[in-house]
Amino acid sequence: MSDRLRPLLVVAAVLVLVLGVVPAVLGAFDRSYLYQVANLALIFVLLAASMHLVTGVAGLLQLGHAAFYGVGAYTAALLATDAGLSFGWTLPLAGLGAAFVAVLVALPTMRLVSIYFAVATLGIGQMLYLVMLNWVPVTKGPNGILITSGLTLFGYDLSRPASAYFVVAVVTLASLWVIHRLSHSYYGNALRSLREDDQCADAMGLDTVRLKIESFAVSGFFAGIAGALWAHTAGYISPADFSFPQSILILAMVVVGGLGSLPGAVIGALVLILLPEVLRPVGDFRNIIVGGVLFFSILLMPKGIIGEVSALDLVRRQLGGAWRGEGTKAGSEVGWR
């Protein structure tokens, strides 16, 4: 009985907290700044959760996640401005657009293993960023896109930060639920087996390439959803919002929170968005403090706040023999398989 009740209680507690307690507290202060920070934190919670599926659960070190976030944001922004679609349409289409690009990216890169895969995603993230920057006729290039329609749903204007909060919160919670169900199931365990040893998983009869592409597509989908949320709440996007440092920020969230743990990714995102805002009065030193928190969390908690697997172990495994100083043996993996 209690085993069945516990998940329900957790879900109820999260719902009450996010949709009841937090807005009540923010409402008591009545400051749009707090809602803005809350919206931003939720968008990055979703980004970290989507990356968690690929990097934390499936163990694929991804260095270009912000590109999918950008594809989603640009899809939403272009559909909202050029096609005049409302948020109800742009949100799912942004997800699908980003998922489509993620599959295209996955097809060639899935043949790569370990650090080569990481570098390939780094390159592709950079390429997508340069496409946003330089494909001026479509993306408006460095001019960025103004989304004047704001956040409208079923004819209601929800652009005020307080009402936008509920939209962002509901979308993020629903996405988190899907990601949670995917990663805590037989399917999720299959993904975990890829992280632990994909050759062994292959030998056990799992279609590893298909699993990797699927996890990439789902991860890209939710990154795209986050992009649509950002585009509609910010009202203006430009390529700088989706550059390489943003990918690293999302990766840092997943690592600090703990690789392989969804609550970890959520907490990591909250820490890395809220900490710089809380530290604003400190002035110039706030970035140093954030850097220090990152450094010491990896030093003292290699598994992150609540992780399944140590980030150092993952990197060590990614680097393979090179890390252990064994050198590459003839016939061993050298990037292709």
Added chain:
Amino acid sequence: MNRRDLLIGAGLAALVASGGAALAQQPVVKIGYQLPLTGNTAQYGQDFKNAAEIALAKFNASGKPFKVEIVFEDSRSDAKEGIAIARKFVDDKQIVGVLGDFTSGVSMASAQVYKSAGMPQLSQTASHPDYAKISEWQFRNITTQAQEGPYNADWMADQGFKKIAVIAEQTDWGQTVVSNFADEVKTKGGEVVFSEFFNRGLADFRPIITKIAREKPDAIYTGFFYEDGAQFLKQMKQLGLTIPVYSTSAAYNQKLIELAGADAEGMHLTATFLPSNPAPQVQEFVAAWKEKTGQAEPGQFPAQAYDAVNIMLAALEKAWPEPTREKVRDALAATKDFPGVTGDTTFDADREPAKKLTKAVVKGGQFVAVSN
């Protein structure tokens, strides 16, 4: 009550006490300034802060009926932070006007907040063609390429240059450099024989320079900042190209000459601010700048920030007593012939500044004003 509550309580008490003390002496009006104090573009933000502090100290010492306080917030040139700061400023009922941000991207993202909340925003550098069109609350204190481009095209046409190569950085600003200039060249009967964009921070300009040389233009028009400009000029000389180079006021910075050395000699550009200008307000600013920062002469951007702050302060004075955001906006919109260090500033109906441009050339390691 735990320790954190106690700290917050103590902080609030201190705020109330200090606010009360200030009120007893003289009323205080607050304005916000969002700018990059850390990150990739921190060098610009720090310059703005120094310029703003010079302007503010002068204003507060001049015996006005009220004191002004500027709240500086660090945006790191990141749109996420810029929007959060904008919300913070809007929430603070005491803040009646905002300056900044540095980049057009962050300025425009923040402008969405200022537009919906009704807060006057004056950027010293946002050059995006659509920035001031966002709403009636956006102002800027930088000449746009809509003014500078045709001015430079006319200047080059007067020199008899027909075939012109154009390069500019791949930013919203760089786009406007090329489009505004090319249109006027065409109407003057000239021809743009080559045009290309480069990404900021490009280390190797030689492929572009080789392509330019192949087109054999009479002159080169460039849209770059001093870092890229110095690289370009040096590599051009290395490749033995001696075609005259023209540029915009964005390249106007003493550091360009420091970095490029003798290779900068003979470069033509337009400027709205020359530290050698004998006008008293310019000399006063240059002296105060040298004293405060210990640096050499201020560049174009700090000068624009200095004027932007002074224009905002003048608007506050006009809106006094009982300044509101609406009154400050109206006062800003009514700014006419404001005598600043970057020339006289008037905002037109679209809240764009019209300024007098000065032609200058690099000669003997100095920017020197020329008549043509």
